[in-house]
Amino acid sequence: MPIIYLSPSTQDWNYYVNGGTEEEWMNLLADKMVPYLDASGIRYTRNTPDMTAASSIAASNAGNFDLHLALHSNAAAGVQAGKARGSIVFYYPGSTNGQRAAELIADGLKTIYPDPNKVRTEATTSLGEVARVNAPAVLVELAFHDNPEDANWIKANLDSAARVIVLALTEYFDIPFFETENRRSGVVDVEWGNLNVRARPSTSAAIVAQAPDGAPITVLNTANGWHLVNYNGTIGYVSSEFVTLT
Numbered sequence: 054m055p056i057i058y059l060s061p062s063t064q065d066w067n068y069y070v071n072g073g074t075e076e077e078w079m080n081l082l083a084d085k086m087v088p089y090l091d092a093s094g095i096r097y098t099r100n101t102p103d104m105t106a107a108s109s110i111a112a113s114n115a116g117n118f119d120l121h122l123a124l125h126s127n128a129a130a131g132v133q134a135g136k137a138r139g140s141i142v143f144y145y146p147g148s149t150n151g152q153r154a155a156e157l158i159a160d161g162l163k164t165i166y167p168d169p170n171k172v173r174t175e176a177t178t179s180l181g182e183v184a185r186v187n188a189p190a191v192l193v194e195l196a197f198h199d200n201p202e203d204a205n206w207i208k209a210n211l212d213s214a215a216r217v218i219v220l221a222l223t224e225y226f227d228i229p230f231f232e233t234e235n236r237r238s239g240v241v242d243v244e245w246g247n248l249n250v251r252a253r254p255s256t257s258a259a260i261v262a263q264a265p266d267g268a269p270i271t272v273l274n275t276a277n278g279w280h281l282v283n284y285n286g287t288i289g290y291v292s293s294e295f296v297t298l299t
Contacts, residue, residue, distance in 0.1 A: 054252055054261070054288045055226040056096040058113040059083055060182060061124040063104050069126075069198040070135070071205060076102055078207060079124040082195070085215035092231040092274060093223050094281045094288045106181055114187045119226070120154055122218075123182040126207060127194040135199050139171030143183050143192040146176035150189035154225045158193060161217030165210060166196070193218070228253055229276040239280070239296040241268045248296075250289035254279035262287040270296060 061083040067075035080102060090097055098116060100109040113121045129137035142159045144151035155174040163169035177183055183190045195214060196203035207214075216232075223230040241248045247263035254277065264270060264284050270291070271283040279290045 054094050054096055055119040055222075055228070056098070056117075057090075057120045057122050057222070058109075058116065058118045058186075058188065059086070059090075059097045059099040059122055059124075060109045060113070061100065062126070063100065063102055063106065063109070064125075065102070067126075067128065067198065069204045069207075070201050071208070073208075075126050075198060078198070078211075079126060079195075082124055082211050082215055085211050086219055088233065089216060089219035089231075090222075092234045093219060094228060094273065094290075095219070095222055095226065096288060110181055110185050113182075114185075118188040120150075120222070121182065121186040121188045121190040122154075122222075123190070123192040125192060125194050126196060126198040126204075128199040129197060135201075137197050138200050138203050139168070139173070140166055140196055141194040142172075142174045143177045143180055143194070144174065145183045145190060146178065148189055151183070151191060152176070154189060154191045154221070157221035157224050158191060158218055161221040162193075162195075162214070165213045165217055167202075167206065226253075229274070229279075229281070231274045231276070231281070235272075235274050237272045237298050239270045239272050239282075239298045241266055241270055241291075241295060242297045243295050248291055250282065250284050250287060250291055252289060254281075254290040258290070261289045264291070272296065272298065 061079035065076040142155040144155040250262040251258040274281045
């Protein structure tokens with residue numbers, strides 16, 4: 054199953070025009086994402102507010118992540134200060150996977166931002182959490198926190214932003230999206246051998262574990278003949294044909 058490094062802003066000095074900080078509100082966005090990530094089987098490691106961008110980059114590079122996702126809000130300089138609006142999703146130039154992830158996230162944000170024409174992707178080499186991480190990387194500037202309309206929009210739309218971002222991640226990883234967990238207990242029921250636990254709901258997907266007949270298994274969600282399961286701490290997919298719910 055995919056694993057991401059989730060990196061909400063640690064910039065506690067960037068104040069919103071309507072109260073609070075970038076660190077505070079982007080961590081709240083990450084909090085809203087967690088139930089969707091759990092329900093859809095996307096594992097994550099998350100930075101902490103006492104970290105910095107540099108230590109977040111180092112932590113990401115110390116692991117083996119499928120995507121580095123940084124969550125930020127924006128502020129304009131000079132004559133545009135307090136006037137600019139919109140969402141920008143950054144990726145590293147030449148990173149096919151980073152660009153694809155950025156485009157999927159931007160497409161999702163276009164469905165909820167008041168002016169879809171102000172949502173765009175942009176390649177950059179100047180942002181460390183895009184340029185200096187090993188994994189494909191995306192940095193989301195959700196909207197401009199120095200603009201009253203954008204700042205109010207961020208605060209009123211954390212739930213919907215979290216949903217469309219995780220939905221985009223499931224599209225990127227080619228796995229089903231689930232709103233919430235539907236946790237049930239089950240038992241592996243095969244006539245011989247073991248039940249393959251796979252990385253995606255496909256018989257051609259990589260096998261990440263094998264469960265013997267009679268083994269207890271936790272079903273997290275179900276779609277199209279596949280169960281998303283937790284088997285002894287391994288998250289993956291099994292054919293629903295070979296699990297008896299208890």
